[in-house]
Amino acid sequence: MSSEVESGTIDPTLEQENLSLEKYRKFLPSEVQREIWSNKFLLFVENLSVSFDGFKAVDIPHFGIKHGELRVIIGPNGAGKTTFCDLVSGKTLPSSGKVYYDGKNISQMDESDIALMGIGRKFQTPTVFDSLSTYENLLLALPGNQHWKHNLLKRESSEEKNQILEILEKVNLSDCRDMPAKSLSHGQRQWLAISALIISKPKLLLVDEPAAGLTDLETERTADLLLELAEEHTLVVIEHDMDFVRRLGQKVTVLNEGKVLAEGSLEEMETNEEVMEAYLGR
Ligand SMILES: Nc1ncnc2c1ncn2[C@@H]1O[C@H](COP(=O)(O)OP(=O)(O)O)[C@@H](O)[C@H]1O
Ligand SMILES: [Mg+2]
Numbered sequence: 001m002s003s004e005v006e007s008g009t010i011d012p013t014l015e016q017e018n019l020s021l022e023k024y025r026k027f028l029p030s031e032v033q034r035e036i037w038s039n040k041f042l043l044f045v046e047n048l049s050v051s052f053d054g055f056k057a058v059d060i061p062h063f064g065i066k067h068g069e070l071r072v073i074i075g076p077n078g079a080g081k082t083t084f085c086d087l088v089s090g091k092t093l094p095s096s097g098k099v100y101y102d103g104k105n106i107s108q109m110d111e112s113d114i115a116l117m118g119i120g121r122k123f124q125t126p127t128v129f130d131s132l133s134t135y136e137n138l139l140l141a142l143p144g145n146q147h148w149k150h151n152l153l154k155r156e157s158s159e160e161k162n163q164i165l166e167i168l169e170k171v172n173l174s175d176c177r178d179m180p181a182k183s184l185s186h187g188q189r190q191w192l193a194i195s196a197l198i199i200s201k202p203k204l205l206l207v208d209e210p211a212a213g214l215t216d217l218e219t220e221r222t223a224d225l226l227l228e229l230a231e232e233h234t235l236v237v238i239e240h241d242m243d244f245v246r247r248l249g250q251k252v253t254v255l256n257e258g259k260v261l262a263e264g265s266l267e268e269m270e271t272n273e274e275v276m277e278a279y280l281g282r
Contacts (some may be wrong), residue, residue: 003070014177016146038103038259042067042204043088048097048107050087057083059258060097065204070230072245073238074165075255081238082124085206089121090114091248096181096236096277102203120202124209126193130182134192137181138164141196167195171225191225198229205229209239211244223247254278 037044044064048253051056065071073081086092088099090111093164099107106114115121129137142160156164168174171191176184181192190210197205211219224245226237239245245252245266252269254261256278262269270274 005006026068028246034100034103037064038100040067041065041100042069042102043236044100045087046098046100048087048099050092051095056258057108058087058094060084060260063253063260065234065236068230068234070226070235070237070248070250072250072252072266073236073255074094074240074245075261079255079278080258081255082208083258085121085208085236088114089119089206091121110211115202118201118203120197120200121206122190122193122197122205122208122210124212124263126189126191128181128184128192128196131180132181135164135177136168138195138199139190141199143200163199167199170228171195172221185218187214187222189192190214190218190222194225194229200264201232203234205233205235207235209238209240211239211241216243217242219244220247 008155016139025181041064044058047061049059073084075081083092084277087094087107088101090106090109090113095278097107100107101114101117101119103115106117109117129140132140139156139160142156142164165174165177169179171194173184173188173191173195178187181189184192194207194210210222210226214222221242224247226235229235239248249266251263252266253263254269254272254275256275261278262272262275265273
């Protein structure tokens with residue numbers, strides 16, 4: 001395969017499952033490259049870096065997530081996982097490099113515009129309105145309605161109502177529909193935060209540490225929920241909890257010191273010396 005790459009004889013329209021972004025880089029002019037990457041990857045980054053006071057928190061030459069993939073990102077504390085999500089979601093501007101989503105360069109775009117393009121983000125601490133009920137939280141999250149007062153006061157259409165009820169059912173919160181969010185368990189709050197994301201049907205979901213602080217049962221349910229969501233969305237899931245990552249059973253990318261250290265199955269990562277060193281070295 002690699003000799004074909006070097007001689008540049010690959011038909012660019014062929015599905016090249018085993019070609020990494022790095023190999024594409026080597027033999028294709030950038031315009032063609034981008035088109036191929038966009039067909040193959042919903043999200044890819046090119047020489048992406050961000051520095052804080054001279055410290056490079058993220059420094060990734062190339063990295064991509066395929067359409068429909070569920071990718072898990074792991075890595076020790078401070079590896080740059082959350083910062084990577086910040087860069088993709090437009091919360092932080094890169095110092096250099098580009099982020100392509102759905103074929104478009106979004107690296108200089110506004111956070112709210114990026115969200116409208118279909119990238120949903122769940123933060124480490126779930127953002128939920130405590131005094132509102134579970135149902136009202138989702139009413140507020142309905143797409144195109146950033147004016148929350150308007151959204152709460154107006155009557156939802158029966159279609160919107162059904163959509164909310166369907167999501168509540170999916171995330172196991174139907175019984176908590178009229179309860180104020182503050183009385184939900186930590187796990188239920190996570191599921192509500194995820195529900196608020198998926199109601200606008202984003203193509204790409206960035207989920208930062210969904211299992212942090214959950215009970216074992218909640219952790220299992222969250223993994224199952226994400227697997228279910230993976231049928232309709234492309235997902236990037238950041239997580240520390242190895243049982244959770246094992247339950248997801250997907251390809252894992254290890255970030256360390258802002259760089260991609262390794263990629264493969266969790267089992268491969270657990271027997272990778274460099275990866276183990278990165279974890280133990282902290
Ligand atoms: N806004 C910021 N200003 C300065 N340093 C930051 C900022 N955001 C993140 N960092 C630093 O970047 C590094 C990566 O952080 P982070 O992405 O939160 O790691 P992770 O999520 O993998 O634990 C850390 O050393 C952190 O202190
Ligand atoms: Mg983090």
